[in-house]
Amino acid sequence: MARTSKSLFRLKTYDLSVIIQYYNWRPWLPILRFLEITFKFAGFAFGLWLDRSRGYPLAQRPRRAEQLRRILTDLGPGTIKIGQALSTRPDLVPQYYMDELTKLQDNLPPFASSLALRLVEEQLRAPLTAYFTEFDPNPVAAASLGQVHRARLCTGESVAVKVQRPNLVRKLTLDLYLLRRLAVWFGPRLPLNLGFNLDLIVDEFGSKLFEEIDYVNEGQNCERFARNFKDDPTVFVPKIYWHASADKVLTLEWIDGIKLNDVKRIQAAGLDVQKLIRAGVESGLKQLLEYGFFHADPHPGNLFALSDGRIAYIDFGMMDQLEVESKEFLVDALVHLLNRDYERLSQDFLKLGFLAPDTDITLIVPALEKVLGDLFGAKVSQVNFKQVTDQFSNLVFEYPFRVPAQFALIIRSLITQEGVALSLDPDFQILKVAYPYVARRLLTDESPRLRQRLLEILFKDNRFQWQRLENLIAMAGTGTNLDLVPTARLGVRYLLSEEGKSLRERLAQALTQGDRLHTREVFHLWQVLAPRIETPKLAQDVLQEVWSVTRERLRLTPAR
Known part of the structure; x- marks a missing residue:
């Protein structure tokens, strides 16, 4: 028993077996903590009962959310961290509670x-x-x-x-033990459309807390x-x-x-x-x-x-x-969102863990189209990330979405950054900055996988999207000097390579789609490109690249 006590206080990582063994041998500790929490929450529960008897008046929601924040603060570091975690979980708490719980960040009472x-x-x-x-x-x-x-x-x-x-370790492990017990006992009875055990969320939270x-x-x-x-x-x-x-x-x-x-x-x-x-x-x-x-x-x-x-x-x-695979799935999701391909976007949500593997996506596709339809449309500059997450938080209560702990942190990070930016500029729209950055990466990154995703954007149903390329170039140049000469050089090398054979064929088809030469589209594209390219330098670099590729091919061609 003493050995368990010693090992608990020396924990460096979240070890569920040690925590359970320690508090199973000391049941009075979680019982007393449970009574303390129950006493603190009694007034909150009574307020919710009054709200329910009055038909849940909207005016009371901010008051209840503030009351919850104060209770969590009074109960100590463990419950404060739980409140902070809940502020990123639209699959667990309504939006008006999330907004209030985000205040559990700093300016808390100090210790002696x-x-x-x-x-x-x-x-x-x-x-x-x-x-x-x-x-x-x-x-x-x-x-x-x-x-x-x-x-x-x-x-x-x-x-x-x-x-x-x-x-801190003792306080946090006590709250984690109690929270996990409650999750196991009451989780299956809660009206949460999660499709997995609530105790797994507690374990994810505990692991990050110990880090x-x-x-x-x-x-x-x-x-x-x-x-x-x-x-x-x-x-x-x-x-x-x-x-x-x-x-x-x-x-x-x-x-x-x-x-x-x-x-x-x-x-x-x-x-x-x-x-x-x-x-x-x-x-x-x-x-x-x-x-x-x-x-x-x-x-x-x-x-x-x-x-x-x-x-x-x-x-x-x-x-x-984020693992490399997760980063790639995120880029995939962005590409499919740009293409308004909601069926493949639903599959991306499956890969990223937002949906259980056995989810019927035929129900999800129309829901995503309804919520995200305007995100990358004509009003893109007027959309902010919090609006999207607010709409998405409603979606997760109606469909079997969950927010993996890692992506809950990403969502929290993006919302917080946007909030900071809005405090500096009330007219700020995050996509006005984010969209040009993503466009620059797609156009200039040498990664073969990003190159493939760029092609996914530029070709839809085997038709070249001239306007999309113009928009990407225009967006990529927003707020910075965009040098497309290195990109053009890489593009020429790729086109002349064996790997670029299919792209050469697709571009040839694009230039002659509809039984006509698309000279007008090429001219418009050049007008967009011209201010961002030094033409003599581009011509020189392209000719050098053609000559370099030609020499390599001649060197590799066997003599007859």
Whole structure:
């Protein structure tokens, strides 16, 4: 029994068997916690009963959502994290609750400074003076799992010291144990159209939570993120000081910046708001579609504008990795959305785990068409991501959708980034930034798989989509100088290769579709291309590429 207790407090990862064994031997702990939670929620339940007796008046919904947020805050870090997780789950909670629960991000009550100072010394195994010449006992910020103090290292660097809340493993595991028990007991009886066991969601949540409270893991995440963006002039990532860090203490470079939702200070500093917005959104898309390693909690407390116009990221506890296959499926989904191919989009949802493998997609296709039909239509510039997720959240209650934990984090990340951008510019539309970025990647990326997806967009029912290519080029050039010469060079090489044989045939057919030469379309396309291409350079590069490919073929042709 003592060995189980010791192993619980030393847990570094979510170990269900250890947690269950510990609390099964101490049933009074979950019982007392259950009674505490029940008492706190009694008033909330009574309010819901009153609402139901009155026919669920819409005016009461914001009040109930705020009441729930306050209860979760009072109950401690475990329930706060549960509330934060629920704020990303449209398959579990209605939209008006999600909106309120997103406020469980920062500015939470701090814990005693004396405890924080003692914990730092215990973790570093030395008095504060061995590492710091200055250490402010008053925290500058407090979140659900820890708080941040400003300090100065003995070597002179100004730093932020992140200190974990005391007894966190015990508090979190108790809530996870209780939540999982409730999920097993009551999950099958809840009116949730999930198609899988609710306890699996709890296990996914527990695994991510343990990653977040491992500060060594967070420091490694930070350094990996920094490596990904080392050549990006718009993103800054703080340095980790490992000699002054431990499992529950993380010391990193202090950032003198402005929170991205502090519009007045940003404007007073003379920073370009539109550049900040574009840098934020594009860095988020790079994380998802290029690196696959993304910051899952980019709320205003974790994003700062620097005086030189860069965006600084902090707090790398909540990160996730998209596998190559998932990234490709995401691009597939985007391509099928562009083509309004809702049947194949439904299949993408199956591959990504949003639908159970045995789902009858014939019911899903018309629902997707109804919800997403206008997303990439004529009104694309007027659509924001939150509108789409709001509509989608209604869809998941009617059909057997689930949101995999990983994609719940992605949705949360995108909604949060959009919210930050909207605080800077109320007229901001995320697709105005995201769409050009995706178009640039499709047109300029050397990846064979992305090239194939570009062809899927440009050919529909074996007919070349001239207007789509014009739109892609125009979109790709929005907000940046688009150099298409390297793309043209790669295109020529591909067309002249054996692999490009079928494309040559398809292009020949495209130019003569309908028993006529499509010279007008080619002329319009050239008008779009001309401002973005140095014609003499293009001609020179293309001729060099033709000559290079010809020489390679002559070299490979056997002599007779």
